[in-house]
Every structure is written in C-alpha cells, then in structure tokens.
Amino acid sequence: MTALAIYNSLIEEDITDGKIICGTGTINVDGKVGAIGGIEQKIVTAQLNNVEVFFVDEYDYEAAKAKYDEIKADFQLISVAEFADIIAALRGDTDE
DSSP states (O other): OOHHHHHHHSSOOOOTTTTOOOEEEEEEOBBBEEOOOOOOHHHHHHHHHTOOOOEEEEETHHHHHHHHHHOOOSSSEEEEEEEEEEEHHTTSOOOO
C-alpha cells in the first residue's frame, strides 16, 4: 500500500477515487507481489474498519477468501500477482 500511495502522489488523478483501500503482501523491484502472514486477521480488521477494497497476494488469496466468506465481508477482495494488477483493478481494467 506504500507503493500505491507513492504512485498515487506522482500522478495527477487520484487513482484511489477516495476509496478506503488496504492490502497485504511484499513487493519486489520487478513489481511482483509476494506472500505475507496473518491474512485471516487482516481480513477481519478490514471489515471492522469499513474498507472498500482489499488487495491480497495470490499466495494468500484462498485463506483470505475463506475468512472473507466466513465473516460475510462486504468489501471487494482482489487477488494480485503484480503491482500493475492493482493499478488495473483501480482503473476498472479487470474482471474481479
């Protein structure tokens, strides 16, 4: 999310459109998003904080989706493999 904040500050438009966005995962210099722990707790926290969009790495997506379904979360959960996937999703260039 730090990478998204930096990206958003460098462009003229607000790509986040004012939405409450969170996410998890590492990011390498090539833009690939990697796994990180504690996804179930992060899903619950996102729901408690009225998040609208949650980006999760593809490695933790299944566990995230299981918790998401269990608590009947109402935000958009999006699996991403690369930083470019986040930008595409925010621009509406994805089916998720």
